[in-house]
Amino acid sequence: MQIHQLLKEGKEFLGSRETASLDAEVLLAYVIGEDREYLISHVEEEVDVADAALFEKYLKQIDRGKPMAYILGEKEFYGLNFFVDERVLVPRPETEHVVEKALDYLCANDRAGRRFRVLDVGTGSGCIPISIAYGFSEAGGEIGQIDAVDVSETALEVARVNVSQYGLEEMIHVYQSDLLENIEEGEGFDLIVANLPYIGEESGIVSPGVKKYEPQAALFGGSDGLELYKKMFQQLRDKGVGFEMMIGEFGFGQRKELEGLLSKYFDQEWSVEKDHAGIDRIFVIS
Numbered sequence: 001m002q003i004h005q006l007l008k009e010g011k012e013f014l015g016s017r018e019t020a021s022l023d024a025e026v027l028l029a030y031v032i033g034e035d036r037e038y039l040i041s042h043v044e045e046e047v048d049v050a051d052a053a054l055f056e057k058y059l060k061q062i063d064r065g066k067p068m069a070y071i072l073g074e075k076e077f078y079g080l081n082f083f084v085d086e087r088v089l090v091p092r093p094e095t096e097h098v099v100e101k102a103l104d105y106l107c108a109n110d111r112a113g114r115r116f117r118v119l120d121v122g123t124g125s126g127c128i129p130i131s132i133a134y135g136f137s138e139a140g141g142e143i144g145q146i147d148a149v150d151v152s153e154t155a156l157e158v159a160r161v162n163v164s165q166y167g168l169e170e171m172i173h174v175y176q177s178d179l180l181e182n183i184e185e186g187e188g189f190d191l192i193v194a195n196l197p198y199i200g201e202e203s204g205i206v207s208p209g210v211k212k213y214e215p216q217a218a219l220f221g222g223s224d225g226l227e228l229y230k231k232m233f234q235q236l237r238d239k240g241v242g243f244e245m246m247i248g249e250f251g252f253g254q255r256k257e258l259e260g261l262l263s264k265y266f267d268q269e270w271s272v273e274k275d276h277a278g279i280d281r282i283f284v285i286s
């Protein structure tokens with residue numbers, strides 16, 4: 001079949017999706033190893049049978065809700081490309097706000113010779129620490145060490161691939177920890193960042209595709225969604241782990257509950273900020 005025929009077939013198959021046309025083009029381009037511009041300028045080119053069959057297989061997976069990033073094996077985040085597969089959550093654009101806020105803090109507090117110590121809890125693909133390291137180095141700064149921890153060993157395998165892809169093994173230490181369990185008592189960090197799972201188990205707001213394909217351990221944060229944050233705040237207190245700034249991501253409708261927790265656990269100042277879509281998204285303790 002020719003490129004234009006396959007694209008037509010793909011768009012029709014995915015017809016109910018808002019992004020049907022774009023998805024079909026991205027998939028076909030991926031299958032034949034070219035970019036989307038190539039498709040447009042080679043509409044009459046024949047696609048071989050094996051590639052056409054693979055294209056159809058992927059169309060079916062997308063239709064069942066599989067994230068495109070898992071098929072392509074990558075996702076762009078903060079202008080960088082990250083390897084992803086079913087072992088990790090697909091990085092979301094709203095999480096870039098955590099990175100931006102972290103970079104604001106690092107840049108504002110950068111002094112000659114200062115080496116920052118950063119902790120990322122629930123690192124998944126490693127997109128947050130790698131983006132922070134990359135962004136800060138672009139701004140002329142230097143981080144001393146970032147500890148990137150996750151409870152999931154399989155997620156950490158993916159984080160290590162990404163850390164190594166960006167040549168950051170010396171700076172970013174990736175290791176297993178149930179929240180702060182493997183952090184030394186009395187340890188001090190300049191900055192702690194976290195995008196812990198925050199979906200309430202009974203909220204029913206997860207789309208079937210996300211629920212089916214993305215790791216459960218990356219999605220749900222107990223009945224109200226804030227269980228893991230609660231547990232981490234308690235661990236900070238119990239272990240005497242210090243920080244100058246903490247930035248965490250949370251979900252739609254959780255502001256009130258979260259503010260209650262922040263007042264209960266912290267004497268420092270804290271605030272809540274909206275993401276680019278105007279939704280309350282991150283808390284900042286400083």
Ligand SMILES: C[S@@+](CC[C@H](N)C(=O)[O-])C[C@H]1O[C@@H](n2cnc3c(N)ncnc32)[C@H](O)[C@@H]1O
Nearest residue numbers: 091122123124150151152178179195197217218
């Ligand atoms: C919402 S995902 C975020 C992943 C990544 N930081 C990002 O922003 O794309 C949450 C991550 O927290 C990890 N996680 C879940 N429970 C945890 C725990 N008790 N301790 C440490 N990490 C945990 C999950 O494995 C998952 O990788």
